[in-house]
Amino acid sequence: MDADFATRKSAINLSLQRANIDGAASHEHKVPRVNGSHAVTRDQVDRNTANPAMVDLLRHAQKKSGRHPVDIAREFFRLHRGRGKLTWPEYIQYGVYDKTRHSPEDQSQFLTNTLHWPITHACCDMTWQSTTEDKWLSSHILARSTIRVPKTLAVIDKTDRIYPETHKISTAEHLRDFMTSQDVLPLFGKENRGICSFGAFLVQEVDENAMLLKGQGRLGYDTCMDQFVGATPYLLQRLESNHSFFDRYTDALATVRVCILICKDGIKIPFAVLKLPSRDNVADSFWRPGNLACNLDIRSGKILTVRSKDRFGTTDHTALPESGEPLLGEIVPMWDRVIDMAHACAPIFQPVRYQSMDIAITQQGPVLIEINTGGGFDLPQLASGMGFLTDEVRDFFRTCGYQRL
Numbered sequence: 001m002d003a004d005f006a007t008r009k010s011a012i013n014l015s016l017q018r019a020n021i022d023g024a025a026s027h028e029h030k031v032p033r034v035n036g037s038h039a040v041t042r043d044q045v046d047r048n049t050a051n052p053a054m055v056d057l058l059r060h061a062q063k064k065s066g067r068h069p070v071d072i073a074r075e076f077f078r079l080h081r082g083r084g085k086l087t088w089p090e091y092i093q094y095g096v097y098d099k100t101r102h103s104p105e106d107q108s109q110f111l112t113n114t115l116h117w118p119i120t121h122a123c124c125d126m127t128w129q130s131t132t133e134d135k136w137l138s139s140h141i142l143a144r145s146t147i148r149v150p151k152t153l154a155v156i157d158k159t160d161r162i163y164p165e166t167h168k169i170s171t172a173e174h175l176r177d178f179m180t181s182q183d184v185l186p187l188f189g190k191e192n193r194g195i196c197s198f199g200a201f202l203v204q205e206v207d208e209n210a211m212l213l214k215g216q217g218r219l220g221y222d223t224c225m226d227q228f229v230g231a232t233p234y235l236l237q238r239l240e241s242n243h244s245f246f247d248r249y250t251d252a253l254a255t256v257r258v259c260i261l262i263c264k265d266g267i268k269i270p271f272a273v274l275k276l277p278s279r280d281n282v283a284d285s286f287w288r289p290g291n292l293a294c295n296l297d298i299r300s301g302k303i304l305t306v307r308s309k310d311r312f313g314t315t316d317h318t319a320l321p322e323s324g325e326p327l328l329g330e331i332v333p334m335w336d337r338v339i340d341m342a343h344a345c346a347p348i349f350q351p352v353r354y355q356s357m358d359i360a361i362t363q364q365g366p367v368l369i370e371i372n373t374g375g376g377f378d379l380p381q382l383a384s385g386m387g388f389l390t391d392e393v394r395d396f397f398r399t400c401g402y403q404r405l
Helices: 003-019 039-048 054-065 069-081 088-093 104-108 113-123 126-133 135-142 172-181 221-229 244-248 335-349 378-384 391-399
Strands: 152-156 187-191 201-206 210-213 217-220 234-238 255-263 266-268 272-276 292-295 307-310 313-316 354-362 365-373
Touching: 054 069, 054 088, 069 088, 069 104, 088 313, 113 354, 113 391, 126 135, 126 335, 126 365, 135 152, 135 234, 135 335, 135 365, 172 201, 172 221, 210 221, 217 221, 255 335, 255 378, 255 391, 266 335, 272 378, 292 378, 307 378, 313 378, 335 354, 335 365
Parallel strands: none
Antiparallel strands: 152 234, 187 201, 187 234, 201 210, 210 217, 255 266, 255 272, 255 354, 272 292, 292 307, 307 313, 354 365
16 A cells, blocks of 8 residues: 555545544454343444444445545545435445445435434324334234234333233242243243344243243343343243244244335335344344345345345345355245235324334234334345435425425
């Protein structure tokens, strides 16, 4: 590297730092997973502590594209100031710098996830947020509809809140009695107001002294309540099982993320993504190592992309990396019923005009795992390699009152 080139590269890095659009640590480190540590905090740390430094992102884009760093930086700043407001990590991780894949018009359709809540607030009546984000309340509402949802078994909550018609666990003794005196396994636990599957756990076996959690080992009841769960309310549900289509890919529960727009002329679905977890993982969130995200054709359920995630972006596959089983081009089963469920569920939460749903596909049919107010723009863009801000989506957001697009 000549001195002039090195100087320009340092200037680019300094400009990115001054723009305050990255915030990533210069060095990655791994925090050990300690049995009994607070589950939600531990998962958040696992996801966030391996971010590449800004200069490493630049070096990666330069190597992959063959483009000059100054050209890459100039293009990024244009997009950062544009309607999509991309951050530096997003620009690299979405592969927007790759001109062999993206025209200038394609690039302008990529949308930063930092605008998710401003846009969601414009689209939705936020007084309805608890009907989706409080998972107990949401499941309580949906259990009285025609929408099939997982069976709620109990809630862990140390506060004075009451959960009508639901077993409440407040102490280690309550938890032990519940686990050992009823047929509740396999059981899935998730934070009652959580996101990204942070803190999720799967109970496989129990005895008088401890629970066996998938991928984490044995956890005593006192340790679970005092440290692992702590003050965080949890929803405990019966674990659903995949349709046999998924047997050759995973034994962990897969879901389809469906993005929903409730428009004046009906319900629109701009993106659908199959979240396929590794056999070793407890949940299908894309941040968990080994999980895949597959962009789906809305009309047929055909798998259009198969992607894994790494520090710098995504890698395309045609088959399951773990086994070589063909995946690209396969048709997700019961697709018409998945779409029908999305259309039937969305109007129940009609004031939430921008929604997302996670729908599992079992042998008995689709099951709504959860519904969200809004939905991150990152997963559809990582899975598809396309920008979320299509003409249809942009017009919808503008109609809802968000005009800065």
